[in-house]
Amino acid sequence: MKSEAQKLVSKNQKWPYLMALRPRQWTKNLVVFAAPLFGFSLNLPILFGSLMAFVLFCATSSSFYLINDIADVESDRQHPVKCQRPIAAGLVNIRVALVMAVVLLGASLLISWWRSPYLGATITAYAILQIAYNLRLKRLVILDIGAIATGFILRALAGGVATGITLSPWFLLCTAMLALFLGIEKRKAELRLTQIKGTKPRSVLKFYSLSLLHRMENVVTTGAVLTYALWSAGPYLNGASTSWMLITLPFVLYGIFRYQLISEPGENVANSEQEQPGNRAERPEEVLLKDVPTLLTVTGWIFTCFSILLLKQQGIIQ
Numbered sequence: 250m251k252s253e254a255q256k257l258v259s260k261n262q263k264w265p266y267l268m269a270l271r272p273r274q275w276t277k278n279l280v281v282f283a284a285p286l287f288g289f290s291l292n293l294p295i296l297f298g299s300l301m302a303f304v305l306f307c308a309t310s311s312s313f314y315l316i317n318d319i320a321d322v323e324s325d326r327q328h329p330v331k332c333q334r335p336i337a338a339g340l341v342n343i344r345v346a347l348v349m350a351v352v353l354l355g356a357s358l359l360i361s362w363w364r365s366p367y368l369g370a371t372i373t374a375y376a377i378l379q380i381a382y383n384l385r386l387k388r389l390v391i392l393d394i395g396a397i398a399t400g401f402i403l404r405a406l407a408g409g410v411a412t413g414i415t416l417s418p419w420f421l422l423c424t425a426m427l428a429l430f431l432g433i434e435k436r437k438a439e440l441r442l443t444q445i446k447g448t449k450p451r452s453v454l455k456f457y458s459l460s461l462l463h464r465m466e467n468v469v470t471t472g473a474v475l476t477y478a479l480w481s482a483g484p485y486l487n488g489a490s491t492s493w494m495l496i497t498l499p500f501v502l503y504g505i506f507r508y509q510l511i512s513e514p515g516e517n518v519a520n521s522e523q524e525q526p527g528n529r530a531e532r533p534e535e536v537l538l539k540d541v542p543t544l545l546t547v548t549g550w551i552f553t554c555f556s557i558l559l560l561k562q563q564g565i566i567q
Contacts, residue, residue: 265340266349269318270311278306280401280424284408286554287420287480287489295412301364302411305357305372306404312354313379315346320383367410375403390456394432394465401428419480419488426473430505433469434512437462441512470505477501493557493566500550507543 281302285295318325318336325337335341354376362369378399386396405424409416440454440462483492560566 265335265338266345269315269335269341269346269349270307271314274310274314275303275307277401278303278310278404280404281306281408281411283405283420283424284414284416285412286551287417288409288414290412290414291558295414298411298413299408301360302368302407305361305368306375306407308353308357309372309376310379312350312357313376313383315350315353317383319343319346319350365410368407371403371407371410375400375407378403388452390453393453394429394436397432397435398425398428401425401431417480417488419476419486423473423476423480426469426476429469430466430473430508433462433466434508437466438512466509470509473505474498474502491557491561491567493561494554496557497550497553500546500553504543504546504550507540507546511540511543 282299285291285299315336318334321331322337322343325331325334328337331337336343336346357372358369358376361372378396382393382396382400387393402421402425405416405421408414436454436457437459439451440457440459443454478495478498479486480488481492481494481498482488483494484490485492488494557566
């Protein structure tokens with residue numbers, strides 16, 4: 250039976266140019282669909298606008314993945330895992346990859362500005378954020394996590410401006426808190442893995458400690474739960490269009506707790522997941538795609554949201 254590393258190498262060899270775009274990372278861009286879902290506005294034009302924003306973010310993010318892999322090609326070749334990336338492995342020509350990056354970034358900027366000045370400004374802000382993050386912010390303690398969270402907030406904003414939906418302030422605050430939570434969990438998992446494997450940590454990890462990250466995690470977790478609860482309480486608090494959304498709160502609580510469980514060290518978690526403890530929490534897209542309880546939780550949340558939307562449209566609930 251092939252290991253995950255062997256499967257990754259096989260996919261990279263079969264579809265090297267596609268895999269160089271890191272399609273698994275595109276799951277992060279699904280946040281753009283949160284605006285119409287949270288706003289209970291689902292029709293063909295809105296779904297088309299959200300889909301366009303999703304594609305534009307995928308193209309923009311992939312262009313920077315290509316640029317990063319080109320810039321780090323020599324160091325990636327010395328890394329035990331990153332050496333499997335198509336560019337580092339020599340499966341993708343560097344000049345072709347650079348052309349792909351320029352075309353993807355240029356096309357996404359042009360199309361976004363053509364579609365809407367607000368969408369263009371959002372995509373441009375995301376591109377500038379990626380440049381700032383790769384050049385400097387990823388080496389600055391706390392600001393690195395803030396930059397990761399800002400990327401998710403911009404995705405959420407893009408979903409709103411691409412569809413003309415006015416976003417609730419509680420929705421934006423909840424998105425910010427959840428994004429900060431993911432950023433903190435990512436750094437916590439990275440720090441634990443360096444301690445377990447005894448490898449040299451990235452420069453910013455030297456400024457973090459598990460106790461500091463735990464305290465930061467407690468703050469943003471509380472903020473995420475509270476802001477989601479306030480949003481789901483309904484129109485009385487300028488939140489969701491119906492207070493029946495409170496039914497979905499248990500899904501959010503379980504999803505947060507499950508993610509924390511995955512990032513915690515312990516024999517039970519490690520043995521049940523067949524991975525190093527905390528390994529997948531370093532990669533949110535892997536959790537969404539591979540962790541069955543998390544996937545079921547997200548599916549249950551979406552199904553419940555759609556059910557409430559349909560019942561409200563039929564006038565069965567208020």
